[in-house]
Amino acid sequence: MATADRKKLSHFSLLGMKLPTRAHKWINIRLFSLLMCIVIAIQGTYLGYIVGVLTSIEKRFEISSSMSGTLLAMYDIGHTLSVLLVGYFYADCHKPRVIVGGVLLSSVAMFLLALPNFAFGPTPYPSVDEIADQYANGTYGCRENTTSLDAVDHCPKAVHGGAYAIMILAQLLAGVSAAPFNTIAYIYIDDNVSHRDSPFYLGLLTGMYAFGPAFGFLLSAGCTNLYVVPSAEQKVEPSSHYWIGAWWLGFVICAVLYIIFSIPLLLFPRRLHRRSKVDPIEMNSHLQGIDDQEEELIAADTLSxxxxxxxxxxxxxxxxxxxxxxxxxxxxxxxxxxxxxxxxxxxxxxxxxxxxxxxxxxxxxxxxxxxxxxxxxxxxxxxxxxxxxxxxxxxxxxxxxxxxxxxxxxxxxxxxxxxxxxDQVTLQGKQLAGGIWNFTTECSKQCNCPAQEKFLPVCDGKWTYFSACHAGCSFEADNNTWLNCKCTEYSTVAVEGFCKTGCTAxxxxxxxxxxxxxxxxxxxxxxxxxxxxxxxxxxxxxxxxxxxxxxxxxxxxxxxxxxxxxxxxxxxxxxxxxxxxxxxxxxxxxxxxxxxxxxxxxxxxxxxxxxxxxxxxxxxxxxxxxEDFDNDNDRMYEHDEAKGINTANECGPNEKMLTQK
Incomplete structure (x- = not known):
């Protein structure tokens, strides 16, 4: 094939601006495969990350495990509803652009997952300074001289429902936008490499689906070790029950990475030049002078x-x-x-x-x-x-x-x-019918602990109590230690957190x-x-x-x-x-x-x-x-090209799809 014809066959541009000729050699299937490995690694990171921060999300928005399970399932629902449609109807469109669209939509989904942190505030729990003030004022301690507080009056109306709805929508969008990654990208690579090399390239992409979540778990470990407001100075430790990690930060990181690696994908044309068993003269006569813009016009003519x-x-x-x-x-x-x-x-x-x-x-x-x-x-x-x-x-x-x-x-x-x-934590209280516990004892009744008291456990060295109020503690020292606890059995001093069981399993x-x-x-x-x-x-x-x-x-x-x-x-x-x-x-x-x-x-x-x-x-x-699978595929490819069938010029199902799907 002549050099001029090759330039017509491979039209490299970025947002309509043609690239210098010297840059063309870098726009090859190896670079595309590398970029897709990175994109799929980001996707896998997100999938592992959301599992890693699930407990923090449950604590922040006070949702049950079944609700968080539904949240995770939304990704698979979105992906299932779209993967067949995207893989089928967009298989012959400008594949790199379809993939870029999926990457950018994935970025939007990541920002939406982080949005509830900014829309509804970082945490329903008071800040560390507020906790200290409330401890000093006896807010979380025994309230012998007050009446029982009604926490429902201070309930944040519709905050959790709104945040949960946003995250459900984001998960659906994340599933839909990921559909081109394991359909269109696979087809683009398979179209531009030999049958012998195809399993190697596709294996690289598939491998990233397995290893990507490992990066997600590491990222979640780092983010949950930061407080939900990273810039704020905190006095509590990550092991504290008050602690809520920066669950939203990893989503923002993934969103930014998606945007960064979507840009070089825009460089790739509809079709990369590759050596083929088809007669170069026949291919040249069939494709001569056709670039991306002209192919789109051809696709429109054949829409019906x-x-x-x-x-x-x-x-x-x-x-x-x-x-x-x-x-x-x-x-x-x-x-x-x-x-x-x-x-x-x-x-x-x-x-x-x-x-x-x-x-x-x-x-x-x-x-x-x-x-x-x-x-x-x-x-x-x-x-x-x-x-x-x-x-x-x-x-x-x-x-x-x-x-x-x-x-x-x-x-x-x-x-x-x-x-x-x-071993089970020895929580002081009484088990009711159905296995549910009542943590108010005869001693703590006079403390007027709210029915909806926050779960802020304290330990007297042997027993764990639902809160300092349930332990009958009067006030708290500077080192998260409660004093004058009249309802404790082991000591009059209680320390924040569960009692340690000494488990080594x-x-x-x-x-x-x-x-x-x-x-x-x-x-x-x-x-x-x-x-x-x-x-x-x-x-x-x-x-x-x-x-x-x-x-x-x-x-x-x-x-x-x-x-x-x-x-x-x-x-x-x-x-x-x-x-x-x-x-x-x-x-x-x-x-x-x-x-x-x-x-x-x-x-x-x-x-x-x-x-x-x-x-x-x-x-x-x-x-x-x-055993003759590859040879049969090669003969089919040559036969189609010799007859002038060029499905890459159109946007829709091609004849091979009609026979295989």
């Missing part, structure tokens, strides 16, 4: 044709899906994939909360430990397992057997997790879960391998898209909600200043530990049983031949 093609494809789609679901190997493996996803959606989502409440850890340290378990083990073992499957060319049925064995390890790891925990728990999940996830990639290889070559795109869609609908979306309800059922004390459910301030450690791990074990057992059925059905199952 595209609508007709969309309608024809839509009519054929239900029959194709039904035919695929009748494939018992495919449908059973997808069902096993769905149950297996609860490891991330259920166990991984609430792991920081479990570690923080069960082992008396700060939010920042809980994030680090959770990242070590869920990311350090799962991400590394999944990548290693994919290498082992490729290195030893393990066939699908043997790989399925290995998957069953490793998933059995996960099942028993969950059961072992029940054994490692800490955390190292054993982390070791057990890390080793078990590392071994258990070695062959998780078998799910995707079987899904792709048990269908015909032309059905693979639909097979993977349908599997991802069903996994979101039945796995990632409901799992945080289900486990949020399970965890809420282990709560024994709620802080509800507005006569609503509020957020849980104290869990039954044993119930939390048992329900959390046994619930995950139940879903893991369901996954094992389903995959055993898959293994049984594979015995006489004939996998479609796929």
């Amino acid at each position: 044709t595209k609508f007709a093609m969309v309608w024809q494809t839509a009519k054929a789609l239900p029959a194709a899906i039904c035919s695929m679901l009748r494939n018992q190997v495919y449908s059973s493996m997808v069902l096993g994939w769905i149950f297996g996803s609860y490891l991330i959606g259920g166990y991984g989502t609430y792991l920081p909360k479990f570690i923080e409440t069960q082992f008396e850890q700060s939010a920042s340290m809980a994030d680090i430990y959770a990242g070590l378990i869920s990311i350090g083990s799962v991400a590394v073992s999944t990548a290693l397992g994919g290498y082992l499957l490729t290195r030893f060319n393990i066939q699908p049925r043997l790989a399925t057997l290995l998957l069953i064995i490793t998933w059995v390890i996960i099942f028993f790891t969950y059961l072992l997790g029940i054994a490692f925990g800490c 955390l190292p054993m728990y982390i070791t057990t879960m890390f080793v078990g999940l590392f071994l258990g996830n070695l062959f998780f990639m078998t799910t995707m391998t079987v899904v792709l290889r048990c269908v015909d070559v032309q059905e693979r795109s639909l097979a993977l898209s349908l599997a991802s869609f069903l996994t979101n609908i039945l796995g990632f979306i409901p799992s945080p909600i289900i486990f949020g309800l399970i965890i809420d059922s282990a709560c024994v004390a709620w802080y509800s200043p507005c006569n609503d459910s509020g957020n849980c301030v104290l869990y039954d450690n044993m119930a939390f530990r048992y329900k959390y791990h046994s619930g995950n074990a139940a879903f893991q057992l369901a996954a094992i049983l389903v995959v055993v059925f898959t293994y049984y059905k594979q015995e006489n199952f004939a996998y479609p031949e796929s």
